[in-house]
Amino acid sequence: MTLFGGKKKKDKGLYLSDKPPLTVAGIIGIVTSYTILFAWVVAIVWPLFQMVVSAFNGQQQQYIMGNENFEFSLRHFEFLYNETYYLTWVKNTLFIAISTALLTIVMVSFTGYAYSRYRFKGRKASLMAIMLIQTIPTFAGITAFFTMHSIVSSVIPAFSRQMMLILIYAGPAIASNTFILKGYIDSVSTELDDAAKIDGCSNFDIYRIIIMPIARPMLTIIALWSFIGPFMDYLLAKVLLTSPSTYTLAVGLFTLVSDFRTMNQPAFAAGGLLTAIPIVIMFMVLQKQLVSGLTSGSVKG
C-alpha cells in the first residue's frame, strides 16, 4: 500500500496521459458516447435477464407475464425433460453441429492450403466462382436439396435428412472459410515450406506438421463458427426435418411458442438458456487454441 501511495503522491500534478487534455467538446463527446453504449447494453441485457428470471420463476404460467411474483423453481426444466423431446433435440443438434464442424475443418484445411500453396489451372477462376456463388442464399436451393436427398436416400437408405442438413450447412461454410484460411496461410512465409522440404517433409507432411499447427487459431475460429451455425439456424432445419424426434433445438423449441396448443413460454426460456451450455463449453475447450501471434518468431529478426 505504501509503495503505491508513495508513487501516487510523486506523480501528483503531473499530466501523464499521452492524449491532449480534454476540452468541453471532448467531455460532451465522451458523455454522449457512453450514454449510447449504456442504452445499447440495456437493450441487450434486459431481455436476457427477463429470460433467465422467467426460466426459474415457478409463478409463470403458459404465457410470460410481467408480474412481480417470483418463486424459485425448476418446474419449467422438468417440463422440458418430461413432456418434450428436449434431450433428443440436444442430441440431434450436437450431432449435426459436431459433424458440420469436423467436415468443414477437414475440407477447409485442405482447400485453404491448396489454394495458398499450389499454382494450378483454373485456380483464380475457381476462387472467383466460389466467391460469386456465395452471394446466392443457401435457402434458394431448397427444392434441389429435397430432390438430391430423395435420389440419394433411394440408393442409400441410411442417408437421413439430418445428414443432408449437415452437407447443406458445411457446403457454404467450406466455401467462405476457404478464403479466410487461404489468406491466413498466405501470410505464413513459404521459406518455412522450403526449410521443411530440405528437412525431409513430403507435401502432406508440410501440411500436417508445419502449416496446420501454425494455422490452428484460424482453424479454431472456423470450427467454432461452423459449430454454432446449426444452433442458430431455424429455416433450413424447419423445412427439411419433419418429425419432432429429428428436430434440432431451434426448431424444437420454437414449437413451444408458435402454437397455442403446445404453448409454454417459460419452458422456451429455460430451453434457450440450456442451449447456451454446449456453446459455452465449446468456447472453453477451444479457448486455449485461440492463441494469437503464433507465427511470430519464425521469420526475420
Added chain:
Amino acid sequence: MKVIMKNLGKKYEGRENFTLRNIDLEIDDQDFCVILGPSGCGKTTLLRMIAGLNSITEGDLYFDDRRVNTIPPKDRDIAMVFQSYALYPHMTVYDNMSFSLVMRKERKKIIDERVKEAAQLLQIEDYLYAKPADISGGQRQRVALGRAIVRKPSVFLMDEPLSNLDAKLREHMRVELVRLHKSLGTTSIYVTHDQTEAMTMATKIILLDGGKIQQVGKPEEFYNKPENIFVARFIGSPTINIIRGKYRDGKFVSETDTITLTPSKEDAELLKDYEGKGISIGIRPERFESGGEFGDTFEATIDVIEMLGKEKTLYARLKDGSDLVISTPGHYDYKEGETHTFGFDINAIHYFESETGERINR
C-alpha cells in the same frame, strides 16, 4: 563434396527470358564459395537450384559424380540457412534443430547428442527449450545455423543469412561463420549482395549479373584484377573511379582533356592496339598519389569529406565538373573547399575497353 554445374539454365514459368543461362562452374570440396551480385541477378535462384527447391530447366548439376538434377532436396545431403531463418514457430529450439533427424527416423540418443553438440558449438544451450518468438534475432540466426549443422551435410547453403542482423553482430558472425566452415570441413555456398561479406569470407567468389557469370576467382583477384567495369565498380568501398577517354599518342586522355596519363611500360605494351580507340581507366580511391611518376597530375577541389577515423574519403570535383573519390589516411589534413594537386600510382591503373567494358591489361 564438389559441386559442378554444366551449362545450367533456369527459366521460370510465364517468363519471357531465361533468368540464368550458361552457368559453368566448379566448386571444390571445402570451398567457401560466395555467390555475389546485385538484387535480381539470379543468385538466389542459382542457390535454390542447387538445393533442389527450384527445378533445373537445362544443363546438369553434379555433386561429385552424381547427377542430382531430379533428386529431391532431402536426398541431396545438403542443409540450407534461409534469409528469414524460417524457424518453425510452433516448435521449441530443440525441436527445430532435431526436426530433420526426426524426419529421418534417427535414434533418439543420437539426435540428442547431435543437437546438444551443435548447441554447444553455437552457444545456444540456454535457450534449447524456448520458442523462436522468445529469443533475439541473433539467437534465432544461431538456431537456424544449428538446424543446418545437426544434419552434418556435405554442402552447406546459405541465403543472405546475415542481412537481418545489426552491423556489429554481422561483423562478429562473419568471423564465426568462417570458423564454423573450417571446423565442419564442408563445402559452403553462400549468397549475398554485400561485397564486404564476399571479400572477407570467401575462398572463391562468383559474381553474377543479368543472369551471367561476370567473374570467378579469389577475393584479391576481384579487387586487383577485375575482369570488366561492372566487377570493378561492384567490388570495393568506396567505389572505384572510372574515367572515360581515349588512347592517343601512347597516352590516356580523358574526354574533356582534364586528365592525361602515361601508362607504365607493361601496360603500354598491351595498349598498343588501342591507339585512337575509346578506353576507360579505373583507379581505386586509395591509389592516388600527391605527385606521381611521369608528372601526370590534375587539380581537384574538395567538395565533401567523410571522416572514417582511420581514413578520410574526399569527394573531389575536377575542373570539368566530374567527380572523383579519393581516400587518404585519416591524419592527413584536408579541408572542404581546398584545391589540391593529385597524381596516380600508375602501377594500379585498370584499363578497360569503353565499348565492351572488358579489361585490357590482364
